[in-house]
Amino acid sequence: MNAILEVENVTKTFGGVVANNNVSLSVPKGAIIGLIGPNGSGKTTLFNSIVGYHPIDSGAVRFQGVELSRLRTPQIARLGLLRTFQQTRIFGKMNCVQNMQISLPHVDDGFATMLRRFPHEVTERAESLLEFVGLYAKRNLRAEDLSFGQQKLLEFAMALMNEPATLLLDEPTAGINPTLINGLIDRLKRANAEFGITLFVIEHNMRVIMNLAEHIYCLAHGELLADGPPDEIQSDQRVIDAYLGAH
C-alpha cells in the first residue's frame, strides 16, 4: 500500500511524562484511518508531533516522502498536511465567508497576493463549501455567533478550502448533536471520495469511528496497543481492557 503519511518510532516526553512512546503507524493515500484510545493516551500529542506543533524527541515523520520533524506547523500545512483542533478553532470576529476566504492555500503569500482582493471564484467556492457542510444560510454571521457544533462544521469547511492532501481531524463529532453526526459522517466520507482527501481521525465515538474508518490504531499510555480493521479492534480484548481501565 502506498503510504502518504508515515510515523516511525516517534517518542515525545513532557518532563517525566512519556506522552508518545515509540509510536509507528502509516496512513495509506486516499484512506480513512482512525485513531482511538482512552483519555490521556497521547492521541492529540501524536497529532501535534506530526504537524510540528512541538519538536519530537526521536523518530521520524514523513509526508509524501518529505521528512517533517524539522519543519514548523505553517510549512507543514503548506505541504498539504492539515489538522483541525479538538477545542475547535475559528476566527470568531470574522464572518463565515471571511473565515473561508482566509483559509485558501497559502503556498504563495507574495506582496501581490497580500494586497489582492478575493476573486469572485474564491467567494463562490467558499459559499459552495459552506453549502456542503450545511452552513450556507449562516454564511454572513460572525463565526462566534455559531453554535459549537456549527463551529466544528465551519472548521471542517475551512480545512476543505485549504485543499489539503491529508487532513488530521481531532474529534470531529465531539459536542455535535446525534442528528448532525450522521450528516457529518456522510460529509467526511464524501470529502474523502469526492475531493480525494486522506483522513486520519481521532474519535471517541465508537459508532462513528467504526462506521468511518477502514483501519484503526489504538493508543494506550502513549504506546500503540493494537491496530486492525474496525471489527477486529472492536472485539480486541486489550482495547476493551484499556477503555475499561484494566490496563
Added chain:
Amino acid sequence: MNGGGKIALYLGLAVAALLVPQVPFLQPYLIQFAFLWVMILFAMTWDVMGGQMGYNSFGNIVFFGVGMYATAVVQRDLYFTVEEYANVAGGEQAALTPAEYLTGLALGMGIGGMLAVLIAAVLGSGILGLRGHYFAICTLGLGIAAGELASGWDYIGAGSGLVTPLLPDALGERGPFFYYVFLVLAVITFLVLKRLYAGQFGLAINAIRDDEDKADALGLHATRYKTVAWCVSGFFLALAGGVFGNLVIFIDPTDVAFAGPTFGVWMVLMAILGGKGTLWGPVIGATVFHLTQEFFWTYLFGWQRVALGLLIVVVVVFFPLGIVGWLRERWPQRFGEMVDEDARRVQVSLEGER
C-alpha cells in the same frame, strides 16, 4: 448605509476638511486642527497593529521619532554643514528658499519612511514572535531605549535637541500649510489602510488577531504578515513625524520625538476610545480625544489630566469596545453585518446562568 449616502458623507467630510482654513473664526486654531490630523494619524497607524492584528504595541512612537529626526537631519545636511547650522540656529534662523525647503522636507520624509520600514522589519523579525503581553512589554522598552539613544547622540543634537528649518514666507502661514500637509497625509493613510483591510492582508491580520495558532495551522505566513503590518504602520508614522518636527520647530528627544508617555500612550487610548479594529474608530476616537483634551485645557485648566483620566475610565468601563465598536454591537446591520439574534440571546442567557 447605502452607496449613495456613503459617497455623500465622504464628499461632505472632504469639503468640510478643505474649508476649515477658509473659515475666519477658525483661523487662530489651524495649528490645533493640524494637531488633530496628527492625532488621527497616530490612532490609525497604531490600530493596524493593536486593533486589526491584536498586537498591542507601545513602541510605535519609535517610528515617529525616527521619521522626525531623519527628516530634520536631511533638511539640515542637504544645505548646511553641522557647524554652520548650529551657529545660525543660535542667532538668526537658517533661511531656505521654498524649493530648498520642500525638497529637503520631501527627501527627508522619504528617507525617514524607508528607515522606519527597515527598523520595523529588523525589529519585527526579532520580537514579532512574542505574543500578547510579552510583545507589549518588549515594545515599551523599545520606545524608552530610542529616547535614551537619541539623548546621547551628538550628531542629532543629543539632549539639547534639534531645530528644524523655518517655513519660508513664500509658502504662506504655518497654520494653513501644515494643516493641508497633515490633511493630505491623513487622507492618504486612511485610503491606503482602507484598501489594505479590504483585501487578503486585512483578513490575514484579523485572523492573526482572532487565533494565531489556527492561522499557523492553516499555513498562513503569519510572521510575514505581521512584519508587513508593522512596516506599514511605521512608514506612515515616520512621514507624520517628519512633518511634525517642522511644525513644532524644536525636536526634543524625549518630549517630542520619542514622547512615549504622551503621544505613545495617546495613540493607544484614541484607538480604544473610538473602537479598535474598525476603520473609522481611530479617526473618531482621535477627534473626540483631541477635542475633549483641548476643552479640558481651556475650561478645566489644572484639572485637565484628571478629567482626561476620568474620561478614559468611563470609556473603558461603559464602552469597552469603543465608540464605533459600541455602535456596531448595537446596530450591526448598519455596518453590513448580520447577527443571529437567537444565538446571541442563548449565549447571553447561558452566561447569565453561570
